[in-house]
Amino acid sequence: MIIGKTQQLTGAALTYLTLGVLAVFCLFPFLWMLDTALKPLDEIRSVAPSFLIAHPTLDNFRHVLVDSPFLGYFGNSAIVASFSTVITLIVSTFCSYALSRWPTFLAARSVGAALIVSQMIPGVLLLVPIYMLMQKLDLLSTYASLIIVYCTFMIPLATFMLKGFFDAVPREIEDAAEIDGCGRLSFIARVLLPLSVPGIVATGAFAFVAAWNEFMFGYVLINDDARRTLTPGIMIFRGAHVTDWGGLMAASVLAVVPVALCFVYIQRFLVGGLSAGAVKG
Numbered sequence: 001m002i003i004g005k006t007q008q009l010t011g012a013a014l015t016y017l018t019l020g021v022l023a024v025f026c027l028f029p030f031l032w033m034l035d036t037a038l039k040p041l042d043e044i045r046s047v048a049p050s051f052l053i054a055h056p057t058l059d060n061f062r063h064v065l066v067d068s069p070f071l072g073y074f075g076n077s078a079i080v081a082s083f084s085t086v087i088t089l090i091v092s093t094f095c096s097y098a099l100s101r102w103p104t105f106l107a108a109r110s111v112g113a114a115l116i117v118s119q120m121i122p123g124v125l126l127l128v129p130i131y132m133l134m135q136k137l138d139l140l141s142t143y144a145s146l147i148i149v150y151c152t153f154m155i156p157l158a159t160f161m162l163k164g165f166f167d168a169v170p171r172e173i174e175d176a177a178e179i180d181g182c183g184r185l186s187f188i189a190r191v192l193l194p195l196s197v198p199g200i201v202a203t204g205a206f207a208f209v210a211a212w213n214e215f216m217f218g219y220v221l222i223n224d225d226a227r228r229t230l231t232p233g234i235m236i237f238r239g240a241h242v243t244d245w246g247g248l249m250a251a252s253v254l255a256v257v258p259v260a261l262c263f264v265y266i267q268r269f270l271v272g273g274l275s276a277g278a279v280k281g
Helices: 005-037 059-066 070-101 106-118 123-136 143-167 171-179 184-195 197-213 216-221 230-237 245-277
Strands: none
Touching: 005 245, 059 070, 059 245, 070 106, 070 143, 070 184, 070 197, 070 230, 070 245, 106 143, 123 143, 123 216, 143 197, 143 216, 171 184, 184 197, 197 230, 197 245, 216 230, 230 245
C-alpha cells in the first residue's frame, strides 16, 4: 500500500503532537516544582497560583543548602545508593550468568522461580519483619541496614534484566574463549562484561535510582539524623503546623537534578542495554 506524502506528514504531525502532550504531562510536576522553588514566600502563598514569577529569588535554595542538613542527607543517599548498586551488580551478574547458561538445571529453575516469587511480595508487608531483624542484628540507623534491604529487593529484578542480555551473547564466543584457555571467571571478566556494558549500565542505573528514591525503609530503619537519607530527610521542611513549600520544592529539585543529569549522560547505554536485553538472538 502506497501512502501519500500528505498522509505521511499528517501521521508524523499527530505522532509528534501526541509525544509533545505526553512530554508536557510528564514534565509538569518538575516544572511546577522548579517554579515554586524560585518564588518568594508571598507569591507561593498567593490565592491565585501562576507560573509567572514577579520577583524570582534563590533564597529557597540558599536556605536548603546553608541553613539545613540537606548536604548531609545528600551524601548519605549517595553512599547508600552507590554501595547498593555495586553489590547488586556483582551478585546479579553471577546469578544471571548461571541462569542464562544452565537454564535446565533444577537448581537454576528453583532459584529463578524463587526470584520471581520474591517480586510478588509487596515491600510494605516485609517492613515489620525487616525492622525486627535489623533490631536483632543491631543494624538500625546504619548504612548497612539500608544497603542490605535495597540489595534484597533489587537483585531479583537486576538478575532478570542481565539474564535477558546474557542470553543474547552467543555460546560460540564462550566456547572459543575456553579453547584459548580462558577459564569461566576469566571469560566473565574479560569477555562477557565488556560485551555487556550497555546492559550493565542500564541495570545499574535502575538499581541506583531505586535506592536513591526509596522512602519507606529509609524513613523507618534510620532514626539517627546523621545517617538519614535524602528522601525522608526532605520531610524536615514539612512541620506539624506549617510547611515550608519553598524549601521543600527547592530540596526536591536539588534531589532530582543529579539523577536527571546522570540519565541524560547514559541514555545511549540505557537504550542499547534495554533493546539488547529484550531480544534473544
